[in-house]
Amino acid sequence: MTATSPDGYIGRSVPRREDRRLLLGQGAYVADLVLPGMVHAAFARSQLAHARIAAIDLARAAAEPGVAFALDGAALAREMPPIGGMQVTAPKGWAERVEHRIGLPPQNLMASDRVRYVGEAFAVVCADSRYTAEDAIEAIDVEFEPLPAVVDPETAKEGEILHPDIGSNAVAELHVEKGDVARAMAAAPHRIRRRFRHHRYAAMPLECRGVAAEYDRRTDSLTVWSSTQVVHWVRKELAAALGMAEEKVRVLAPDVGGGFGGKGHVYPEDLIIPYLARRIGRPVRWVEDRHEHILNAAHSRDNIHEAEIGFDDEGRILAFRDRFVVDSGAYSPVGAGVAYNTTAHLLGPYHIENFSGTTEMVVTNKTPNAPYRGAGRPEATQVTERLMDIAADALGMEPAEIRLRNMIGPERMPYAVGLPYRDGVPMTYDSGDYPESLRRAVDEIGGVEAFRARQEAARAEGRWLGLGLGCYTEGTGVGPFEGATVKVDASGKIVVSTGACPIGQGHETVFAQVTADAWKVPIEDVVVLLADTSTLTMGYGSIASRSTVTSSMAIGDASDKVKAKVLAVAAHLLEASEADLELADGRVAVKGVAEMSVTLREIAAAAAPGWLSRRPEGSEAGLEATSYYEPPTVTSAHASSASRTPAGCGSSAMSRCTTLAGWSIPGSPTARSRAGWCRVWAARSTNRSNTTSRASC
């Protein structure tokens, strides 16, 4: 057995467990799955932005050679419920604290009476190859009656109504306010109002999406492989839609080639493909091609902000009002969460007493809008930081100076923001020195004064240099929960399973590091099981940059429970007091008496049920525990970045401080957990490629 690292594994660079198979081309993705008797699915997708389906006839398509099954959206709708209402619901505290009106449209799994965006599926064909399936798609007889397309979010309300059941294209409105914005704005010596457009983005992972499913008639169970970030979520929706027990549905994510949030929610195909596998009694695989991905995988951002700030001669922001419209596309798979995330981040690191944020979500004939990296935060930061620059310019003030004058200083920590977070909990920034973070970033590029001198000199030569600053504070490690099961198996290995779904981040390595340190065992003795619902009863998935924090906390807590059992059994075997024992190098020894020890393998054998069990009388058999970590709310991270142009020959510096807002809440985890979180953060840092200089932690 290799010795345990004396300094532990967290914070050290260790070889990535994933790399060997991935670098040798031995990774296995949904598209690599070949199941006996498998058929290939292809979808007929709308080429019109908005149209009524006047008639559809699949007879010719179904009769094509090699076609096993063909189904249209209306027929599917008779058997499977729409997706709407099954997705993320508003947390209770949020609903109480944010004024809202939400009437989000349900999304049929396939368009049944009208298509609402280019790329929306209206029929599916299963055939002996993808080629044959696409041939059959061309043989579908369909008649569309085009409807006027709604493309401009600002005039969407006057356009053709997409969802007659909702009755309006304005499907949600959210409002939060603190202080008295109207009064403060009116009284402000200076006011600036600007319009900001944040265009559409689309996640573009190397691997597109994909789903394969196999139905086992004997056990009436389904196995589903999906290129997803949320296996448990897929299982939940699928079991509900098919009326099956969750335990009869197993969802796995094999190797996943990136996601960027775009694979972070349940898509219609996640439900349709398993439905088809059960319906036709053969395994079905659908691999999204790039063309489909661009049209059909969720897009993001797409906001138009009308923002106004009032400020005094010294540059202090007295009032901030933002009203923005979110172009949701045809449906809103994750509801109002992203839109509110934008509002929650508008104040960023600044102390502004009077604020109001109003959001209108509209539906248009575009691809549905859902989280993508940052999930609403970059939109907010763009607005606030641009306003800072514009106000500085109006006052002839340095952009860094106006930021420093408005930043929440360390003396104000913990700082109650005065608005609820997306999870409904009132936001509290509990520590951090934001001004110092900005000062360090500016120092890293040589300081403002030196830059201005260089800028002057360059301008004399006809060259234009620029200085860009960006500061933000964001909520991280969001809930609602993550689960982990930890056990010591008969071989003495520590086996860990959690709901995290790796998409390339290195989860297998990170959780092995965390577990090896929690157990003081060599990292080789840790088995990490991920992205498989059969290994964990309840999990949530990898979204919002949260997995290292939330899974690691659950792993730590479950480990503590199992270690207590381990020590009890060891004490019994060694006839010693638990207080005199210590766990290290895969064995429990009497402190200072190395020869008096038992290995984890021996302890596991003793803890097993049965005739050979040697566990203490009355104790429960087995070494296994499950924990669910429910963060009380988010922690807050801050970064300031400074960069000077021209692009390509500039330099940039980023200064980051991570604070632990969540821990200031009464009843939140103990100091031990806080230390654990810091160590987890360290582990996470070592697995990130960006260089950050942390101002405080």
Added chain:
Amino acid sequence: MKPPRFDYHAPESLEEALDLLADSGPDARILAGGQSLVPVLNFRLARPGVLIDINRVTGIAGIGDAGDRLTIGAMTRQREIEVSETVARAAPLLHEATGHVAHLPIRSRGTIGGSMANADPAAEDPAVAAALEATMVCRSRRGERRIAAAGFFVDVLTTALEPDEMLVAVEIPKIPAGAGAAFAEISRRDGDFALAGVAAQIALANGRVSDARISACGLGPAPVRFREAEEILLDGACEPAAIAAAAASVAAACDPHGDVHASAAYRRQLAEAMTRRALASARERAGGSA
């Protein structure tokens, strides 16, 4: 993104390929590097009944020196041209232009013959062929036909090739002594199709322009030489004023289209800027001072 059904042939000799082409009629398409054809097949925008894959055909690839010209086999990969010292020395315009063709993996598969026969208006190779008065060597079962570049590129994606003809080689006249060439291009991202690209070659004799060649890609349905601009330069010193006049002439004479990537007016502006850059570099390389 899967192509519809087609019959696939992979002949190993030119004669076999030409027989297949003649026998298949206009429903056949030749598959060379596949960098343009395969995507349009997958999008089902092209639906040939027969695909003749000439990647195994021997004798139609390679760079040969034929005295006053280079003979480049149609199946020569663009990457081979890009790294060829022979091409760099004897046809620097082709060499420089090839570096602008898409990305390395695409150049590693793409062929000069495929690019010429595809005749994409934004492609670099046809513009070079037009500027240098290349000769397209075409073969069919009926025999050989040699087509001057000026008559080869007919319209958008349209050439003078008959359905039974295959382009087998491109003859590129070598750059004369005392001449300089340059290729300037703008695309939205490096490796994208050109918004506008200009090919120029200038020959100087006693400080005077004895020969001028200007053509472009992305600025009309097919590459053409800009004769009026060339006339402006002839017998002059190719000084900045002349270059500016020639560039203005190209901008006036070109026939760009507007699309989602750039408006016609912007492309016309690029035509002028690219012409200026290409001519200034070409003149400098020809030994004249800027």
